Amino acid sequence: MAASTNSSGGALPLLTNRTAVAGLKFYVLVLIFLAIVAAIVLTTFLCFRRNRISKKSKMRRVKHSSGTIPLVSKEIVEVIKIEHVDDDSKMKKKVESDEIEESSSVSVESPSQNIGWGRWYSLKELENATDGFAEGNVIGEGGYGIVYRGILQDGSVVAVKNLLNNKGQAQKEFKVEVEAIGKVRHKNLVGLVGYCAEGAQRMLVYEYVDNGNLEQWLHGDVGPISPLTWDIRMKIAVGTAKGLAYLHEGLEPKVVHRDVKSSNILLDKHWNAKVSDFGLAKLLGSGKSYVTTRVMGTFGYVSPEYASTGMLNEGSDVYSFGILLMELVTGRSPVDYSRPPGEMNLVDWFKGMVASRRGEELVDSLIEIQPSPRSLKRALLLCLRCIDLDANKRPKMGQIVHMLEADDFPFRSELRTRERNHVPSQEDTSKKAPYPTRHVEPAYKASWR
Template sequence: MTVSGETTQTSNNTSLSHKLTSTTPFLSLKLYAVIAILVLCLLAAALLIFLCVRTTRASRKRKMRVKHSSGSIPLVSKEIAEIKSPSPRAVLDIGEGKIGNQNVKEVKEEMEIVDIERGKGNRSGLESDGSGPQNIGWGRWYSLKELEIATRGFSPENVIGEGGYGVVFRGILQDGSVVAVKNLLNNKGQAETEFKVEVEAIGKVKHKNLVGLIGYCAEGAQRMLVYEYIDNGNLEQWLHGDVGPVSPLTWDIRMKIAVGTAKGLAYLHEGLEPKVVHRDIKSSNILLDRKWNPKVSDFGLAKLLAPESSYVTTRVMGTFGYVSPEYASTGMLNEWSDVYSFGILLMEIITGRSPIDYSRPAGEMNLVDWFKGMIQSRRGEEVVDPLIEVQPSPRAMKRALLVCLRCIDLDVNKRPKMGQIVHMLEADDFPYRSLQETRSAR
């Protein structure tokens, strides 16, 4: 029996060996070679599928991209976006009217003031007492459950931006409206502080050039703010992103963005009481809609300035390159700090350069120093962004350059108000000093 079993096993092995070494019709290859090729193909396919899944997951975490004929840029701001009010509320809107040099009340537009006192509850009571949510006097209360459903459980796939102290999610409410939900992170009480500041600063007002905040959620430790979803990115992405050899931001579009931003800031400074100092004006905080209308966003660092106060002393906050020198050195904050930051922003719009760029030669790293040097050397026409296909007229260019220089004047008292800046940028015939006079004054 043992000899017979061994004989059978030997016969089977011989037969298997014969089959493996037999020639197949496929390219006249041996069977074992064909099997080896199939195994390698299966391994390669498995590896390819693994890499595709991994790449897809990684790409979902990146900012969404919007295609443009001349290139592509990230879809949304790393800060926040604006939202339309779901119910008609009285607002104060300077809108399209020109703002006078001295008093915003001179604006010839229909204006209405939001009646905050109509709301129930008080603004500082952000917690629910268990019997139902407390209102802050404006906007709509969203439950945590509503926002979880809207954002699919705050899925990483719905992250559209991260910045400041929060993560922004794209959400779809039950009525089908698309919103941006900013989930404030808990950073030693900063989330609570930012929540109250944004509610106080912009929850009660609306302007076409300011991001509109209309909803909120405050359950337990959660603090969330709800805005309209804007899908055309922010100014920083369009100025510094990959847009191809020709920028879609023409000179006229750039001036439209500058004027709209100035109107929004003029409303904060001159149309409200107490006035609001934004404190973090920069290109990434200027959101853009499909018609290139700018929306000033992210009021998490804003400060309210009472009428009797010329400044407020605060810990220096803001973004390097945009902060005014007097605020950086003293901590004394007022609207002139915003004016300085706007001047840097306008330089950025004109030149297409970042305020601080360490990749440039030593004399060009600091935008302000390079810009002033070019003006003093009578080379002002060379500062315009080379990606602008149609260059501006000499008069339009000089007017914009002059506004920049006046905004960043080291003498705070010589800086114009935001309302005056709007007038200067819009009016072709306003009386202004020549660039030569401005240079000599510095």
């Protein structure tokens, strides 16, 4: 009996025998070892799974599809209203963010067609549209970057502005243009179709305006007779004034363009003007008469008070428009060092010619049919009013539109003629003011002299 018991239970003493490791029994050591191995395996599995999820998340954020938007500065994405449609239900999400550093970013799910200021385009889409940003597609170039003509997959023609990232300038101009004109629609403002923001790349996609810019038609080689007749030039002036009037008076906060010049006035086939390039624009909230900022703009167009003090308001754009109107009348650049000393500065030469009653000699010699005296006086008087050194005496852009379009634009000489020829009636003599010359004249006192 004893022998049989020992033979059948010989394995049990082996497991229950104490070992040299802390006096622990053998089966306890086995359990501890198995627990350590299980812990190592579990930890490895969790780490692997976490890394895999992280990689998938990053790929999902960078990859462009119909339901994602790339990394965009939170300074740009202030309020985005998004509608996301599932198979079974509709969900609305609202993303609100405060201003943070430009380096921060956010990923938002949304349909690709419209997020308030236009569609997001991938870098690959814009490369395909412009044939790899081919030199043959360049339609404009400057300190801001390069503008390319592009054709999208749906066949629509666009202008792609690739912003140069000089010390973060691309991000700043990108932000300004999106804020200034992202949601603006006006026939005399170039429309923003969309944008691209991948890595350090910042691009803006605009509607394509197919007839170049005003600078090319005024100062380029157009032959002995300019295709810009007097009537076309006044049409361009009216369109430009309407676009600026909308920025100043039709928006809240109002937008001060800050870089009104002939190269920023694009023209379509029907000579309709469209104001473009809002990279230097400033927003001016209600209750503010001006904003102090670093002086920016183009030499020859910047108003004197802005150049000397940095105080910017709508009057600065009005001054620049006055210079632009002088260009339209004379066909000359604001500053031209190739001309004689007395004619290098357009403003000084213009004022001197008007003071000498030589206004007819100011008209561009490339205009085949000269304007009527009345139309010419209207333009010259308006130029003088827009460049008044007292910014408070300059007209508003809405008033400028009215002055350019009004058929009954009053002139001092005509008012005097009317007054001399007027025979007062009994009703007129009963009034203390027979003809309101004194009420009209102050509005035009920087007039023909």
